[in-house]
Amino acid sequence: MSEMLHAQNVSKSFTLHTQGSVTIPVFNDIEFSLSAGDCIALTGESGSGKSTFMRMLYANYTCSSGSINVRHDGGWLDITTASPHAILDMRKRTMGYVSQFLRVIPRVPTLEIVAEPLVALGTSRADATAKARGLLSRLRIPERLWQLSPLTFSGGEQQRVNIARGFIADYPVMLLDEPTASLDVDNRATVLALIEEAKSRGAAIAGIFHDHETRDAVCTGSFDVTSFKVGAND
Ligand SMILES: Nc1ncnc2c1ncn2[C@@H]1O[C@H](COP(=O)(O)OP(=O)(O)OP(=O)(O)O)[C@@H](O)[C@H]1O
Numbered sequence: 001m002s003e004m005l006h007a008q009n010v011s012k013s014f015t016l017h018t019q020g021s022v023t024i025p026v027f028n029d030i031e032f033s034l035s036a037g038d039c040i041a042l043t044g045e046s047g048s049g050k051s052t053f054m055r056m057l058y059a060n061y062t063c064s065s066g067s068i069n070v071r072h073d074g075g076w077l078d079i080t081t082a083s084p085h086a087i088l089d090m091r092k093r094t095m096g097y098v099s100q101f102l103r104v105i106p107r108v109p110t111l112e113i114v115a116e117p118l119v120a121l122g123t124s125r126a127d128a129t130a131k132a133r134g135l136l137s138r139l140r141i142p143e144r145l146w147q148l149s150p151l152t153f154s155g156g157e158q159q160r161v162n163i164a165r166g167f168i169a170d171y172p173v174m175l176l177d178e179p180t181a182s183l184d185v186d187n188r189a190t191v192l193a194l195i196e197e198a199k200s201r202g203a204a205i206a207g208i209f210h211d212h213e214t215r216d217a218v219c220t221g222s223f224d225v226t227s228f229k230v231g232a233n234d
Pocket residue numbers: 014024026044045046047048049050051052053
C-alpha cells in the first residue's frame with residue numbers, strides 16, 4: 001500500500017517559559033509511517049505523549065527536531081518546515097482531524113457546520129448538505145436539531161456532530177482523537193462502520209482509542225509511543 005505519511009527522527013520537549021524555563025522532554029527519535037488502508041492506534045501509558053505526537057502530525061505543535069512528510073498535492077510536504085499557508089491547504093485537502101471536542105461557532109446551524117469542509121473543497125452547497133443530512137441521520141442526531149447551533153447540545157451529541165464533520169470529506173489521511181469516547185453502543189457501532197468505510201476507500205488513519213474493544217475492532221496495527229520516551233532504554 002502506498003505510504004501517505006512518514007515521520008523521521010521526531011523528538012519533542014516542552015519549555016515552560018513562564019515557569020523558570022523548565023524543560024519537559026517527551027520523546028526522542030520517533031520513526032512512524034502510515035500507508036493507505038492503515039488504521040494505527042497510538043498507544044502508551046498516560047503522559048507518554050500520544051496526544052502530543054498526534055498534534056505534531058497535524059502541525060499544531062512544532063517538532064524539536066526531525067521531519068514529518070505528508071503526501072499532498074502529488075508530492076511530499078514536510079509539515080515541520082512548511083509555510084502556514086501550505087499547512088492550511090494540507091488540512092483542507094489532505095488531512096482530516098476529529099478532535100474530542102467540537103469547536104462551536106455560535107449561531108451557525110449544525111447542518112452548515114457539518115457541510116462546511118465539503119463546500120470549502122468546491123462541492124455544491126446542495127450536495128454537501130445532502131451528505132451532511134445522511135451523516136447526521138446515521139449518527140442519530142434528531143432532525144429537529146439540525147437547524148440549531150450545537151452550542152447547547154449534550155457532550156455526546158457534540159461529539160457526533162464533530163464526527164459527521166470529520167468524515168464528510170474523503171480525506172486521504174485522518175487523525176482520530178478518541179472518536180468514541182462519550183458514545184453509547186449504537187453510535188459507537190456507527191463510528192466503527194465509518195472508520196471501516198474510510199479504510200476501504202484507502203484512507204490512512206492514526207488514532208487514540210482508549211477503548212480496547214474499538215481498537216481491536218478497527219485497528220490494523222499499533223504504535224507504542226512509550227518506547228520512544230526519553231530515558232525508556234536507560
Ligand atoms: N502544551 C504543553 N506544555 C507543556 N507540557 C505539555 C504540553 N502538552 C503536553 N505536555 C506534557 O507532555 C507529556 C505528554 O503529554 P500527552 O498529553 O501527549 O500524553 P498522552 O499520552 O496523550 O496522555 P493521556 O493518555 O493521559 O491523555 C506530559 O508530561 C505533559 O505534561
